[in-house]
Amino acid sequence: MEEGAGLTPSFDDFVAAQVTPLLRYATVLTCDPHLAQDVVQEVLLRAQQRWDRISRVDLPAAYVKRMVTNEFLSWRRRREAKNVALSTDTLEHISPAVPDTSHHYDEREAMLQRISQLPRKQRAAIVLRYYEHYDDAEIAKTLGCAEGTVRSHISRALATLRLDYSPEPAAAGLRLQEGLS
Amino acid sequence: MNDTEQLISDALKRQAERAPHPGPTLARLRRPARRRSRSSLFLMVGTAVAAAAVLFTAGVIVGRGPSPDDGAAALLPTTAPAQTHLKYSPGWLPDGFVEVYRSAGPEGIVRAWTSQPSANQPFATGQPMVSLSLDGGSPAGYETWEQVQLPGATGYVQVADGQSGKAATVVWKALDLLTVTVRGFADVKATALQFAGSVKPDEKSAVKSALEYHGMSLPRVWGASPSKWTSEIRVEPFTAQVSTEKPDLTGGRPVEVRGKQGTYVPGRFVAVFDHDVWVVVLGDLDEGQLVKIAGDLKVDAKPDFSWIGR
Numbered sequence: 001m002e003e004g005a006g007l008t009p010s011f012d013d014f015v016a017a018q019v020t021p022l023l024r025y026a027t028v029l030t031c032d033p034h035l036a037q038d039v040v041q042e043v044l045l046r047a048q049q050r051w052d053r054i055s056r057v058d059l060p061a062a063y064v065k066r067m068v069t070n071e072f073l074s075w076r077r078r079r080e081a082k083n084v085a086l087s088t089d090t091l092e093h094i095s096p097a098v099p100d101t102s103h104h105y106d107e108r109e110a111m112l113q114r115i116s117q118l119p120r121k122q123r124a125a126i127v128l129r130y131y132e133h134y135d136d137a138e139i140a141k142t143l144g145c146a147e148g149t150v151r152s153h154i155s156r157a158l159a160t161l162r163l164d165y166s167p168e169p170a171a172a173g174l175r176l177q178e179g180l181s
Numbered sequence: 182m183n184d185t186e187q188l189i190s191d192a193l194k195r196q197a198e199r200a201p202h203p204g205p206t207l208a209r210l211r212r213p214a215r216r217r218s219r220s221s222l223f224l225m226v227g228t229a230v231a232a233a234a235v236l237f238t239a240g241v242i243v244g245r246g247p248s249p250d251d252g253a254a255a256l257l258p259t260t261a262p263a264q265t266h267l268k269y270s271p272g273w274l275p276d277g278f279v280e281v282y283r284s285a286g287p288e289g290i291v292r293a294w295t296s297q298p299s300a301n302q303p304f305a306t307g308q309p310m311v312s313l314s315l316d317g318g319s320p321a322g323y324e325t326w327e328q329v330q331l332p333g334a335t336g337y338v339q340v341a342d343g344q345s346g347k348a349a350t351v352v353w354k355a356l357d358l359l360t361v362t363v364r365g366f367a368d369v370k371a372t373a374l375q376f377a378g379s380v381k382p383d384e385k386s387a388v389k390s391a392l393e394y395h396g397m398s399l400p401r402v403w404g405a406s407p408s409k410w411t412s413e414i415r416v417e418p419f420t421a422q423v424s425t426e427k428p429d430l431t432g433g434r435p436v437e438v439r440g441k442q443g444t445y446v447p448g449r450f451v452a453v454f455d456h457d458v459w460v461v462v463l464g465d466l467d468e469g470q471l472v473k474i475a476g477d478l479k480v481d482a483k484p485d486f487s488w489i490g491r
Contacts, residue, residue: 031196
């Protein structure tokens with residue numbers, strides 16, 4: 001499927017072409033493959049229902065990617081708004097929302113851990129810049145903010161990523177380690 | 182692009198390789214539109230997929246154990262997890278290096294060796310270290326690294342300036358994607374290549390957790406010796422540890438945990454000394470929740486961690 005070719009792609013064609021890039025993008029964005037699957041699934045279900053309208057925008061893939069970004073940015077807020085019992089909440093998080101630490105602890109893994117701990121908008125800006133290679137204007141459009149805000153997000157994120165070195169990734173683990181005598 | 186930006190870019194590419202297979206997503210889209218509420222969808226589908234992925238990858242047998250009073254709990258396994266085989270071991274170690282860390286989880290298996298074993302988690306220190314990890318990823322994206330020939334495989338190596346000096350990473354594809362990382366040596370590249378070249382299949386080595394929560398037990402174990410260790414599981418939103426090491430209980434107050442007098446350190450954790458080990462649960466939860474989780478843990482106070490320090 002070629003976007004911008006003047007054709008209206010079917011939803012099936014769109015999904016066939018875009019599901020893998022969307023899953024990869026969401027995995028980078030959420031730092032959690034399982035959450036990424038949830039987010040993409042949810043977004044595509046909504047897109048499927050509104051495909052008549054979405055298929056007519058200039059760049060459906062970019063539009064749906066923005067939906068994924070917004071889903072990621074709003075996901076925790078929605079989840080926190082729910083009043084769920086501990087057992088349910090725990091079940092919802094069988095897969096850690098931050099990446100499990102039992103994988104490679106090379107420099108990239110350490111960096112991924114730092115990225116995963118960034119505030120969400122900063123993380124999204126970093127992903128759009130260094131994974132999607134968007135410029136400030138494109139990031140601003142995706143995040144729905146001013147270009148100056150984008151530069152601020154990226155600047156603050158880079159400062160954190162340069163300074164914050166915590167190879168043992170989860171804050172909880174660090175707290176306990178600090179507590180061990 | 183400076184070094185930090187390049188590292189960010191490389192790290193994000195690696196993360197992208199962990200994207201899930203599109204099959205489940207496509208299957209969901211093809212299913213008749215009998216939609217649950219969004220929250221229900223997130224909970225049920227996400228949980229089922231996550232649990233299945235976690236347990237499958239970790240080599241755990243899933244035994245479905247429905248609970249009449251909690252439908253969601255039916256998704257939890259009740260079968261005790263088998264130990265996870267580590268699949269590969271090195272045939273060579275730098276002088277004085279001993280194994281101090283093993284873990285297995287949805288993202289793969291990790292082992293680490295150091296010459297300075299301590300009770301601390303080795304990745305939280307800047308000590309010289311060699312680590313071996315494996316997962317189901319692909320070597321795609323590493324082609325820009327220096328290509329090297331390993332026994333029976335083509336690998337890729339890169340030396341980068343890390344926060345604790347130079348670190349070398351070697352990546353190659355066997356049945357799994359294997360990664361060796363070395364830091365704290367004068368010649369990290371040579372050490373990494375020698376270590377990588379010695380790695381061979383190992384059907385014996387395994388890791389098993391000393392604790393389990395509702396059947397969930399993705400092991401992460403480290404220590405200085407078989408009698409000085411910590412075993413941890415992380416099931417967000419909490420982390421549970423069993424350790425021979427006493428935590429700092431400063432600021433704590435008494436609370437009953439697992440039928441014994443334990444300690445709640447406000448805003449941090451609950452801890453109790455039970456069967457000669459410390460059971461600790463921490464997370465952004467209130468006291469009652471932490472105590473309940475601690476009570477639900479199954480603890481093996483005499484685990485076989487004889488591999489630590491060898």
